[in-house]
Each structure stands twice: as C-alpha cells, then as structure tokens.
Amino acid sequence: MKIIMATFLIAGFSLSALAWDGTDQDSGTGITVESGNLVRHGNSIEIYDHDTGDTHDVDVESVNSSTLEVYDHNAGESRTFDMD
Numbered sequence: 001m002k003i004i005m006a007t008f009l010i011a012g013f014s015l016s017a018l019a020w021d022g023t024d025q026d027s028g029t030g031i032t033v034e035s036g037n038l039v040r041h042g043n044s045i046e047i048y049d050h051d052t053g054d055t056h057d058v059d060v061e062s063v064n065s066s067t068l069e070v071y072d073h074n075a076g077e078s079r080t081f082d083m084d
Helices: 002-015
Strands: 020-024 030-033 044-049 054-063 067-072 077-083
Touching: none
Parallel strands: none
Antiparallel strands: 020 030, 020 077, 030 044, 044 054, 054 067, 067 077
C-alpha cells in the first residue's frame, strides 16, 4: 500500500513540472511557459513565443487558473495570455 501511495505522490509532482501553453489575446500567438517557472505575481518567468521562435523573460503581473497577465520587456508592453 505504501508503494502505491508513493507512486501517486511522485506522479502528482511530475504533473506540476509540465509546460503550460496559452494564446496571446491580442495577436493569437501561441506561447509556452516552460517547466521550472514559478508563475506568481511579481516573479519573472521564461516564455517561449511560437510566433518569433524566441525565448525570453517576462514579469508576472496577474495570474489565475485561465489567464496570465505579464509585462514583456522585449515587446515594451503588457500582454494577456489565455492559458490551457
């Protein structure tokens, strides 16, 4: 029984390490927040922009279960992503 519980515990931690995909509300561009990023207000995170093929840091302004608002220094503006 302990082995089964340990397996489910490890599987749960593995799922939290997956990438998080979304779409820019304005441009329709796909983005990916790579695993290993702590997506919390005030943190800088790394995103992959599918349109430009560029990976860069953005600052998290707001986050909830389906929307991520960031400030993108490369674009010089705030961006809102609908997250899957």
